[in-house]
Amino acid sequence: MRAATGRPAAATGTGAPAAPGPAARPALAVDGLTVGYAGAPVIDGLTLEVRPGEIVALLGANGAGKTTLLRTLSGLVAPRAGRVLLDGDDLAATSVEDRARRGLAQVPEGRSVVTELTVEENLELGALWRYPGRAERRAAVARGYDLFEPLARRRASPGHQLSGGERQMLALARALVALPRVLLLDEPSLGLAPRVVAQLMGVLRDAAHGTGLTVLLAEQNVTSALSIADRGVVLSLGAVVVDAPAADLAADPALRHAYLGF
Numbered sequence: 001m002r003a004a005t006g007r008p009a010a011a012t013g014t015g016a017p018a019a020p021g022p023a024a025r026p027a028l029a030v031d032g033l034t035v036g037y038a039g040a041p042v043i044d045g046l047t048l049e050v051r052p053g054e055i056v057a058l059l060g061a062n063g064a065g066k067t068t069l070l071r072t073l074s075g076l077v078a079p080r081a082g083r084v085l086l087d088g089d090d091l092a093a094t095s096v097e098d099r100a101r102r103g104l105a106q107v108p109e110g111r112s113v114v115t116e117l118t119v120e121e122n123l124e125l126g127a128l129w130r131y132p133g134r135a136e137r138r139a140a141v142a143r144g145y146d147l148f149e150p151l152a153r154r155r156a157s158p159g160h161q162l163s164g165g166e167r168q169m170l171a172l173a174r175a176l177v178a179l180p181r182v183l184l185l186d187e188p189s190l191g192l193a194p195r196v197v198a199q200l201m202g203v204l205r206d207a208a209h210g211t212g213l214t215v216l217l218a219e220q221n222v223t224s225a226l227s228i229a230d231r232g233v234v235l236s237l238g239a240v241v242v243d244a245p246a247a248d249l250a251a252d253p254a255l256r257h258a259y260l261g262f
């Protein structure tokens with residue numbers, strides 16, 4: 001199932017250890033998190049740890065709270081209670097921008113690229129806040145093209161001319177060129193052809209396994225997410241109802257049927 005990306009493993013990542021021991025500190029930890037908009041909480045006392053270099057698939061029906069959890073982790077939504085820790089540090093007082101500076105990146109729902117700007121300009125934007133020097137920025141943009149070869153062919157095209165798949169590649173590349181340590185993705189496969197989904201998943205897996213990127217991947221496309229994930233976490237009504245190795249979850253019809261609807 002490994003997708004061929006033609007990309008050297010060293011093209012992304014952080015230099016963090018790729019294969020930490022079981023005692024390694026979680027890259028991302030959520031402790032007793034409660035989040036709500038109005039009324040009852042949407043996330044209710046959720047606890048979760050993601051180890052460095054691990055890919056965790058965040059699964060669950062529409063409305064389970066996946067997007068709310070990701071937006072809380074990136075700082076866009078403030079929790080009512082509980083803590084979010086990045087490399088052991090409490091992020092309560094850390095702004096969205098400072099979380100990004102500390103290596104927490106998000107690819108939100110909906111292939112967010114700047115449609116008026118070209119592919120190249122979008123990649124430059126991804127690198128701009130991180131790299132003050134022009135040479136470093138050029139190297140970062142080149143990493144984006146190494147990740148997704150179709151983007152190199154489209155470098156001068158404005159975002160609005162891209163296909164859905166190319167847009168999602170660009171959204172992911174724009175996040176990865178700044179070499180985040182933890183990447184949050186919200187339903188990147190939505191509406192995309194299986195071949196494109198496989199390519200996106202392959203890039204994520206290479207980044208995690210090759211260079212220690214930590215990934216929390218919210219997906220309705222359970223099969224694709226579990227094909228690259230180390231672990232699957234199923235949310236229901238804002239709480240974790242299953243936390244199991246991805247292979248077990250994929251192979252167990254009772255688990256799949258009870259929690260994932262197939």
Ligand SMILES: Nc1ncnc2c1ncn2[C@@H]1O[C@H](COP(=O)(O)OP(=O)(O)O)[C@@H](O)[C@H]1O
Binds near residue numbers: 063066069
């Ligand atoms: N901005 C919002 N204001 C009020 N309620 C919201 C908002 N966003 C999501 N919700 C509600 O929170 C619950 C969880 O939604 P969401 O986090 O989007 O779940 P998922 O991503 O798993 O589909 C749903 O009941 C949804 O209606």
Ligand SMILES: [Mg+2]
Binds near residue numbers: 186
């Ligand atoms: Mg969602």
